[in-house]
Amino acid sequence: MNETFKKGDKVSVLDEAIDGVVLSVQGNQVSIESNEGFMMTFFVNEIIKINDASNLEFGTGSHHLNKVKQEKEIPKPRSFVKEKKSSKEIPVPEFDLHIEKLVKNFRQMSNYDILTLQTETAKRHIDFAIKNRIPKIVFIHGVGEGILKAELDFLMGRYDNIIFRDANYQKYGLGATEVLVKQNQK
Template identity: 65%
Template structure:
């Protein structure tokens, strides 16, 4: 049924090749990629070189029909190259539940003081380590923590801050940018 040199296709896989030999009940096929593989007779189908046959009298050749069946190639989009430093944003969640295991026994003043001290420590850390951006997640609430945070950030000369990305954080976050000094 198969002869050496016949072009074949594997039935259950997208592999084509040429018959190069026989081994007991199996056929040795060299794939179009150059690999040698063995298959049983019932796994292969012979490909006729007369692929220019008219298909169903429609006027289309077999090649044209097969080309139509191919999946469209994915378009490639060139991503702009950015450094890893630009992608990194230090996110600090100032919600009290994230800062202490239990807020039992803490007054509102104690909670607010802990939150602002944490923010101050993180600002100093970012300045020491030259981190370009921080996002403080403070939540919406009554706006007391946000007001304290704005007051704290306003005391630094080399900081610019604004509301963080609404789509990612909603209204409850402030994004801080550090101006880097060249002579430092």
């Protein structure tokens, strides 16, 4: 399909987001002024003629277009899927390992002492969960520089009977780890 272009035709460039108006036609080259005001030259096979919006409306039937516009303007009710929780469901124990939650006065503690206290606290909670068959616990460690998270990953990697992963992002963001305790079949 070889279209003929004339001065004033509205055109669109095929593989680029450029629209414009034909300024001149010389052989198989068409000079256009883009909607941004740039003068450009393209081959005839690189552009396509576009219709005016008025012609487009007439061709499709303006009554259909108006109906579609009205439907778009009517706000649709938003649906929210609420998470159903059974009344028997036990909430998951959460343990905040931020140092200010563990001790009142930590100002004179070294970074090593703080990290040791946090990992020992986590180890106690994991051991307690395993011993008492608690299926899931969550440690809130925060984002920070990732040192505590790395230390927790190392600690939990030494257990055979637990699985750990990032906790629910919507609830905790990036600063929490969920620990699942495998229940041994004896």
